[in-house]
Amino acid sequence: xxxxxxxxxxxxxxxxxxxxxxxxxxxxxxxxxxxxxxxxxxxxxxxxxxxxxxxxxxxxxxxxxxxxxxxxxxxxxxxxxxxxxxxxxxxxxxxxxxxxxxxxxxxxxxxxxxxxxxxxxxxxxxxxxxxxxxxxxxxxxxxxxxxxxxxxxxxxxxxxxxxxxxxxxxxxxxxxxxxxxxxxxxxxxxxxxxxxxxxxxxxxxxxxxxxxxxxxxxxxxxxxxxxxxxxxxxxxxxxxxxxxxxxxxxxxxxxxxxxxxxxxxxxxxxxxxxxxxxxxxxxxxxxxxxxxxxxxxxxxxxxxxxxxxxxxxxxxxxxxxxxxxxxxxxxxxxxxxxxxxxxx
Ligand SMILES: *Cc1c(COP(=O)(O)O)cnc(C)c1O
Numbered sequence: 001x002x003x004x005x006x007x008x009x010x011x012x013x014x015x016x017x018x019x020x021x022x023x024x025x026x027x028x029x030x031x032x033x034x035x036x037x038x039x040x041x042x043x044x045x046x047x048x049x050x051x052x053x054x055x056x057x058x059x060x061x062x063x064x065x066x067x068x069x070x071x072x073x074x075x076x077x078x079x080x081x082x083x084x085x086x087x088x089x090x091x092x093x094x095x096x097x098x099x100x101x102x103x104x105x106x107x108x109x110x111x112x113x114x115x116x117x118x119x120x121x122x123x124x125x126x127x128x129x130x131x132x133x134x135x136x137x138x139x140x141x142x143x144x145x146x147x148x149x150x151x152x153x154x155x156x157x158x159x160x161x162x163x164x165x166x167x168x169x170x171x172x173x174x175x176x177x178x179x180x181x182x183x184x185x186x187x188x189x190x191x192x193x194x195x196x197x198x199x200x201x202x203x204x205x206x207x208x209x210x211x212x213x214x215x216x217x218x219x220x221x222x223x224x225x226x227x228x229x230x231x232x233x234x235x236x237x238x239x240x241x242x243x244x245x246x247x248x249x250x251x252x253x254x255x256x257x258x259x260x261x262x263x264x265x266x267x268x269x270x271x272x273x274x275x276x277x278x279x280x281x282x283x284x285x286x287x288x289x290x291x292x293x294x295x296x297x298x299x300x301x302x303x304x305x306x307x308x309x310x311x312x313x314x315x316x317x318x319x320x321x322x323x324x325x326x327x328x329x330x331x332x333x334x335x336x337x338x339x340x341x342x343x344x
Pocket of ligand 1: 056057058059060062083084135137138139168170171196199207
């Protein structure tokens with residue numbers, strides 16, 4: 001089976017497994033796990049932040065990010081299709097007890113002007129707008145890159161408005177690999193940054209929340225509250241450390257594979273791809289022919305390709321470590337056979 005449902009499906013490589021098997025471990029709640037400490041230090045250094053905290057998932061990382069940057073009853077500004085609002089099970093309401101104000105972005109990007117208009121005035125009638133969340137790359141928009149200049153304008157605005165900025169950088173590695181802009185040049189614009197090791201980087205488990213020493217100390221307590229204080233976590237942190245050291249530069253291969261897939265399937269009758277929206281490793285594939293995305297997903301499975309339907313007429317393909325260029329050619333051939341059946 002060729003699995004292009006998500007970049008979360010990657011499995012540890014033999015070299016990564018060997019590194020994990022040999023990992024020196026300790027009790028990380030006592031902060032005695034050398035692998036976790038190394039991972040946190042290297043991640044923080046790469047992002048130009050004082051400290052980082054290893055957590056089991058991107059959801060926990062984002063939600064702790066929201067929690068440490070707000071107080072109950074505050075308002076958080078985010079893009080309408082962002083992960084924090086849509087795919088984290090309502091956590092901002094449950095944990096941080098904040099209001100979410102969603103803005104309609106263009107390919108996942110909200111402008112500084114939109115944010116400026118959305119920040120509440122500071123008077124007794126309005127909730128205090130204390131946090132803006134941005135997502136780079138943007139998942140639901142199809143792996144689109146946030147232009148750094150727009151992020152910078154929003155960052156400046158946040159400073160003026162005494163509002164914090166959290167960056168959901170689950171796929172920040174992809175943005176950097178595609179643009180050549182180092183991760184830290186994005187990260188410097190935000191107070192807290194969440195990055196993920198278990199997507200395109202291919203580690204089995206974990207994300208990190210990065211920020212100032214003071215914020216990460218508070219985040220460590222929140223992680224404990226959520227049951228995310230782990231003991232000999234070095235076993236899994238080693239996978240993340242291996243991924244961080246070895247798998248970032250190869251992301252450009254995933255991007256080339258995504259581009260190849262996008263251009264080839266866009267040529268097929270009954271299928272359309274907005275090529276300008278393909279920036280990294282995600283391809284949104286629209287079915288213009290006579291089938292639903294779910295039906296095409298089922299047909300693709302019969303062809304040996306796993307791919308998810310995202311919307312009634314849109315599928316999402318994601319390239320990653322375990323998808324070769326040969327696999328992409330096979331997926332294209334499968335789409336070509338299906339195209340003959342569905343073109344109207
Ligand atoms: C995957 C993802 C996350 C975190 O997901 P988990 O499954 O909780 O690790 C967060 N933000 C974005 C944009 C993502 O794509």
